[in-house]
Amino acid sequence: MKVILLQNIDKLGKKYDIKEVSDGFARNFLIPKGLVKIATKENLNWLEKIKEKEKKVLEKELKDAQDLVKEIDGFELEMPVKIGEKGELFEKIGPQQIAKALKEKGFKIEKNQIELEEKIKEIGEYKIKIKLPHNLETEIKVIVKKE
Numbered sequence: 001m002k003v004i005l006l007q008n009i010d011k012l013g014k015k016y017d018i019k020e021v022s023d024g025f026a027r028n029f030l031i032p033k034g035l036v037k038i039a040t041k042e043n044l045n046w047l048e049k050i051k052e053k054e055k056k057v058l059e060k061e062l063k064d065a066q067d068l069v070k071e072i073d074g075f076e077l078e079m080p081v082k083i084g085e086k087g088e089l090f091e092k093i094g095p096q097q098i099a100k101a102l103k104e105k106g107f108k109i110e111k112n113q114i115e116l117e118e119k120i121k122e123i124g125e126y127k128i129k130i131k132l133p134h135n136l137e138t139e140i141k142v143i144v145k146k147e
Helices: 023-030 041-072 095-104
Strands: 002-005 018-020 036-038 076-081 124-132 136-146
Touching: 002 041, 023 036, 036 041, 041 124, 041 136, 076 095
Parallel strands: 076 136
Antiparallel strands: 002 018, 002 036, 124 136
């Protein structure tokens, strides 16, 4: 029996693949668990429409990510912070603080997209790598200065 996989299934295939499986496996396991649809003409037409929609969504995501890279590449983010008597920061700066500051500047960057080996502990300039969807990367400069 030919079926359309509705999700990735180990040792069988990836989402939206069309696979040939035994009738018993399909009827007793795959169909009752909602893992597949039988590959009828209607379901194959449905699959084509779904793939077309997903392709458009992926193209839009890629274009948005490319636009963001162009906009943010080389951006200098100034972060004024409170400093102790010995010149140490009261609060270390990590991805969460950087993401929040970027959002305030109008950039949609999540903290998990910011690559930072360790939190920033001192005043200075730091090059920070940002990883975006579709394997796109960019770099910004974070300037930590006294408030």
